[in-house]
Amino acid sequence: MRQRNKPWADDFLQENTDLVIPNPTEYKNKWHELFGNDNPIHVEIGTGKGQFIAGMAKQFPEVNFIGIELAKSVIVSAAQKVQESEQENIRLINENAENLIELFTPDEISTIYLNFSDPWPKNRHEKRRLTFHTFLSRYENVLKSDGELIFKTDNRGLFEYSLTSFSHYGMLLNEVSLDLHASNDPENIMTEYEEKFSAKGQPIYRCKAIFPN
Numbered sequence: 782m783r784q785r786n787k788p789w790a791d792d793f794l795q796e797n798t799d800l801v802i803p804n805p806t807e808y809k810n811k812w813h814e815l816f817g818n819d820n821p822i823h824v825e826i827g828t829g830k831g832q833f834i835a836g837m838a839k840q841f842p843e844v845n846f847i848g849i850e851l852a853k854s855v856i857v858s859a860a861q862k863v864q865e866s867e868q869e870n871i872r873l874i875n876e877n878a879e880n881l882i883e884l885f886t887p888d889e890i891s892t893i894y895l896n897f898s899d900p901w902p903k904n905r906h907e908k909r910r911l912t913f914h915t916f917l918s919r920y921e922n923v924l925k926s927d928g929e930l931i932f933k934t935d936n937r938g939l940f941e942y943s944l945t946s947f948s949h950y951g952m953l954l955n956e957v958s959l960d961l962h963a964s965n966d967p968e969n970i971m972t973e974y975e976e977k978f979s980a981k982g983q984p985i986y987r988c989k990a991i992f993p994n
């Protein structure tokens with residue numbers, strides 16, 4: 782995701798603490814209180830500019846969505862997109878997904894989405910991939926026992942790597958699509974990257990996986 786320096790980002794975040802939660806570890810095991818209901822919680826990791834989470838929140842108003850995005854200059858764009866959407870069922874966290882276990886208790890989350898995660902193609906950067914086994918163990922910790930990990934990408938190398946990583950971890954695959962758009966899933970909400978890469982004719986890959994019980 783291209784990051785532009787945004788000198789106004791700090792001020793924006795300070796003015797919008799109801800949406801971009803400044804001290805998210807305080808809500809561990811209390812996210813339901815923040816949303817004011819007991820609806821299931823879905824988390825998107827690497828939210829980017831927010832098109833997916835805003836679209837999903839509109840499509841599924843009975844679900845609470847939390848977007849985690851590392852880059853401050855990017856999360857402010859997501860926050861603006863969420864504000865435009867006027868959806869009440871979204872909160873954002875400016876954090877590294879490495880800290881997931883600090884943010885949520887076991888079983889607090891029903892679904893995790895990874896959308897067009899950075900591929901980190903060099904072998905020496907394998908640990909940074911969001912489907913590396915250390916990340917899978919964090920997802921397993923916070924997901925409910927039947928909770929799903931849903932992963933979309935245009936990057937064939939990352940997709941193949943991730944399927945192997947899921948398999949080595951003992952995960953079960955509920956769906957593997959090598960051309961998501963050909964299947965015309967009416968519930969699919971496109972991300973910014975998905976729009977960009979599919980416009981160039983690249984197939985979009987999607988996998989839905991669960992952890993072993």
Ligand code: SAM
Binds near residue numbers: 850851876879899
């Ligand atoms: N999901 C968006 C999309 O599909 O349009 C953005 C994709 S972009 C390639 C990846 C995003 O993930 C970037 O905005 C990056 O800052 C974020 N990201 C990468 N590693 C992360 C991490 N460990 N924790 C949280 N966000 C991360």
